[in-house]
Amino acid sequence: MTTISTTQNLSRALAAWEASGSYLRTELFGHQLFCRELGDSNAAPEDTLLLIHGFPESSYSWHKVVDGLATRFKRIVMFDQLGYGLSDKPVENYTYSLFEQADVALQVWQQLGVSGGHLLAHDMGDSVATELVSRHVSNLMPTWFSSGFKSFTFTNGSMVLSLSDLRVTQRILLSRAGPLMSKLSNFKVFDKTVRSAQGTDRLSGEDIALLWENVCLQDGQHKNHLFIKYLNDRKRFEQTRWLPSLAKVTEPIHICWGEADAVARVSMAHYLMENVCPSATKTLMPGVGHFCQISDPDIWLESVLAFYKNT
Secondary structure, three states: OEOOOOOOOOOHHHHHHHHOOEEEEOOOOOOEEEEEEEEOOOOOHHHEEEEEOOOOOOHHHHOOOHHHHOOOOOEEEEEOOOOOOOOOOOOOOOOOOHHHHHHHHHHHHHHOOOOEEEEEEEOHHHHHHHHHHHHHHOOOOOOOOOOEEEEEEEEOOOOOHHHOOOOHHHHHHHOOOHHHHHHOOOHHHHHHHHHHHHOOOOOOHHHHHHHHHHHHHHHHHHOHHHHOOHHHHHHHHHHHHHHHHHHOOOOOEEEEEEOOOOOOOOHHHHHHHHHHOOOOEEEEEOOOOOOHHHHOHHHHHHHHHHHHHOO
């Protein structure tokens, strides 16, 4: 692993975040990936938290809550998925499928010596997590992940795609006009889309500017039509693979949802509890929008940590 920066002209906040992490190279795809680890690298799996961020985010999306999470966990592992943040955003030798993103997560954890832990995901990270769930319940996880997952927490992600309310920009990116939409991408459109998806006014201009900075690294704002293809996987495999797998989980599940989310609407949380995993713990956060850990970190932390007190 290396701490050598591959980026320039970062804002002070993002530069500090990069300086606190490291880079590794994925063995399967050969791309460079940014990761950050807090706490004791020798902590037991029961005291380890594995974070997977969403779209269009990065590991920096956890920056307001990691200290709070560290009051419960001795080790926290997070990384920028390929296509996001400080990690590579390749246009070759990668398709951004959820299967590949799950492979990358496993490669990160293997290189960091993770043998198990509690999994917490947000937005697109929920979809990556459900692919990992599928492998978990099918006994297809690698042998080095011997301690397995201790629990699963899902926050505000389009896990039931038919119940989501995609923004116009997202729909265009998924269409044949996607490459053109990416080419014309700019901050004004991004700002409007993010605020619309959030569903509340509690996301600051600075927060959105930092999201945009992460997006623009390695010209990422012009590649969003590639990154969002994961929703096509969701449409194809959700009902036949991922939701049935989620129904087979025996470990504790937490469905933690901001009720004001305008995209991954709260009806998804209700659907999952009523039709997929009725034994899960459901926590609803009134007045909290889509980018919940950024806009309402205190409420988010209180909701998440309450679950882990009994897990």
